[in-house]
Amino acid sequence: MLKKVVTPSLETTLKLDSFACVLSGIILLLLSEPIAQLLVSNTFIMFGLTLPDQLKILGIGLLLVGIAVYIVASSRPINAIAVWTIVLIEVDWIIASVILLFSFGSVLTLAGKDLIALSAIAVLAFMILEIYGLKHELQTSSD
Template sequence: MFGLALPQQLEILGIGIFLVGIGVYAVASYRPINAIAVWAIILIEVDWIITSVVLLFSFDSVLTLAGKDLIAASAIAVFAFMILEIYGLQQLRKTPESNEI
């Protein structure tokens, strides 16, 4: 990645994942829930899943079985969360708006 050594690449990846986690926490803790922000998170998750599949097929000969399993498991977990978020947005849309606390 841009001529950086592997440890530097992993640091950048870790920082990116940490920032996504902070963003997800911020969106989840804000009331009322902003549907546009949730859709942005869903797009990030779609990107994660697509990138995982591309990574599995592109680096098939380089990855160990444990590495492939880890990438596949993380993509499946992200997919499960994405489905739950879409379901939650549908439920949110069905909920009537009220001004009561």
């Protein structure tokens, strides 16, 4: 007999996603130098910015996304279009991670490749839970 899999509610998933974004953003802002050294073995400059500066910008972006996701999670009812927007941001993150791994694989350290791959897997997990939660939420509201 198959057991029913219990998944967190859409609100819980979004709030966990928000927390992960905010925490990641803070870590990137505070530890951009050591993280940059962990990611690449040589100095890396793109668009005139060093990797630590790029990581700080990414950190600010993650903080803003995390705040926006929390706002969506706290709204009643949860806006389906906003959730799909979050899902699209997550698709972008996953695609960008794959591009980074293939385009910059020669300059990334093994730890850098692992961190990028693990972050993409975590984002994929949140995305799947959010899609499932939204589907469940829409079914519940239509019943």
